[in-house]
Amino acid sequence: MPVLCRDCYYWLDETPAKEHRPKRCSRCNSPRLIIHSELAELTLAHLDCDAFFASVEKRDNPELRDKPLIIGGGKRGVVSTACYLARLYGVRSAMPMYKALKACPKAIVIRPDLSKYRETGLKVRAMMQDLTPLVEPLSIDEAFLDLSGTEKLHGQYAAITLVKLAKNIETQIGISASIGLSYNKSMAKIASDLDKPRGFSVLGRSNTREFLHEQPVRMIWGVGKSLEQQLLRDGLRQIKDLLPLTEEELVLKYGLIGKRLFHFARGEDGRSVTASSPTKSISNETTFNDDLGDFQTLADILWSLCENVSASMKKKNYAASTINLKLKTSDFRQISRSRKCFSPTQLAEELYQTTLPLLKELCNGQKFRLLGVGGSDLVSAEFADPPDLLDPEKEKRKKIEKALDAVRNKLGQESIIKGRSFKKPSPKPESDR
Template identity: 45%
Template sequence: MLASPRPDAGDDRGGPARALADALRAVTGGAAPLCRDCLRFAAAAARRCAACGSPRLLAHPERDRLAIAHVDCDAFYAAVEKRDDPSLRDRPVIVGGGRRGVAATCCYVARTYGVRSAMPMFKALEACPDAVVIRPDMEKYKQVGREIRTRMLDLTPLVEPLSIDQAFLDLNGTDRLHGASPALTLARFARAVEHEVGVTVSVGLAPNKFLAKIASDFDKPRGFSIIGQQEAAAFLGDKPVGILPGIGAAAGARLAQAGITLVRHLLGRPLADLYRVAGSDAPRLARLARGEDDRPVRPERETKSVSAETTFDEDLRSLEDLEPILWRLAEKVSARLKRSGLAGGSVTLKLKDTGFRLRTRQTSGLPPTQLATRLYEPARALLRAECDGTAFRLIGIGASDLTDGAEADRGDLADLEVGRAARREAAIDRLRERFGDGAVLRGLSLRDRRR
């Protein structure tokens, strides 16, 4: 069996090892399987690596021509906890709140029992009563996330963070720098993170961000999946239309009413018909259905939080007076999250008293949300606890632990209300777009005596 020496042995930017690997890829049209465990190339028809016996071989006709990646840590919070406590390695672990909270994430062992992220904790413990429940330690997770992010920036300056545990990377033009194709560079990166940081990642490689994000979800954990441009439309055709970013419960329901439930249903529709169903979003959906996405990877500084606050003309003390103001601020934060394509997993309440002393209270480990109601409810619970007769001059609300908005407010069988809430807010958003912010008001906001 023909196999190349390890590309990362010795000087991995050139020399006989690199020359032989290049020659092998030339003979096989670039599809020589790459072993993701020992980083050797194998013969084109190999099912296992001849050197280490691993079945984790990476081969694809477009593999060495693609450069846009999505890297996503596997069950990140739970993985960090298992790393730090080896006794948890084979046990089901749920990271989340108490029995009235939710599961922020869970390990893959717990998932075999039916536990899922964002599941109410009492449901999670019903499904897996022997699970180890650990309170989230966000500072620890952020530290590990920053270490992984630093390693990403060693590969390319074009890193676009989505949250502390996932990011897009553009590796175009890095072949010379690393002496390897983007695929090989990413395989080295994934192996190094697993061995040196102690958590695992899954990689999606594709011609654009949309396809890379889908690919990274295929083979978790420790996955590396590729979607090429030539196969994109055929691959997407039979997928539910909800796989497209930005298609939540409300948009999905509108499309279903028009007979559009699969991605291929978008391909045969005249653009004029799509405009009637999807409005100004029609061209974007048509492009995505063909696997086209021209969004660049933007190496912007990661947005840490989205917030809104206000200072009162007169000091306020009572929950009754503060609630409507908090609601209006929650609506502002919700609108900003939606515009930015982000969702929050933590809610922070900010209060400043008449002596300019600041109080901040936070609820973490929430299911990612863009909805005003889902931001307001935990903030209101925090506010109720702080209304002890103190006079306040300022109130604010913020969403942090941000992630991709396409992953927000999807709900599941354990949380059917989120779908209804998303549809209500989407309808209100459309009315406000058309008739202005004052077109629809919640009764609670009318109690705001400052309006």
């Protein structure tokens, strides 16, 4: 059974019987050993940066290193990321900020610096792409890698290449990452969560079934809180409880996700790693310091959000075929509305005029803590905003917005604005997927 040292990269092809296996590396005395019968064969991995936002902030400010740190926005915001020290107090991502501070009152709170995180994340991605062209990002701080066929190129097993990658991320970028190595995407994703932070876990074909049997159903990729509660109500607590059910029974009871439940419960996942994952949506949302219910106030903020989404689509050369409005009430209930466009658009005015009546309909006395706008079903910008015989003024609106964009590109975003933008909030992008 092969053994690999994560610190000096020493590889030993054969280890003694289980009861005599080494506890430390015979070369450097490190206890960080990886021992698995399939270590020389597995090539598919999932890499996930540890507490990414918080790690970047601690890297840039050493004074924060031994302190509980929360990345989030304002007293009415939610936790974007919590460092592992803050997590010991029960702080979790997406937790309301007031609850997080109640759990960990000594925590230091920093607002997200998305541009800095993106810059760091792209550096990590570039390091992955130097090793294999098959890198499939899931977000700015995590991705799948398929290293099959790269053993000759790098002169070493994929496991060694990945161990060196994790070490290089620490030394060159200053943050840590955890890696899961397996034979398919689902199992690699699960493995990367098993030993955080600075983890390296292996799930091979030989031990997957045994491992999965005793795990809770929430471990299956794609099982969120709502589905987990439904499964628990049906008496399905552990993954092994799913095995007696056929695929047809699971699909009939839980819809399309039933197919995933059937296969993932058995460690089966036929999806390959694809080098590029197309952008599915572009959105922008903001959380208010105080709940808002006044339509005009919300409409003013809506316009700013539409401008942000429009600018992002133009920059990325996309147009949206569907426009989405998102609201979250004061009791955290989420409301979503969507409208299919007559033709794809990337114009702020079109986004605004489509979502404005949806917003007005929902402003019926209730108050909201969050407002968001997005475009989905994206297509190439070449299909954006064609002439419309039923709307002769559309071409005029398009020319006006194009002229505004030209001035802004030359003189800056605040150089020229529409009248409805005067003295109105201009939220920064919080979501762009």
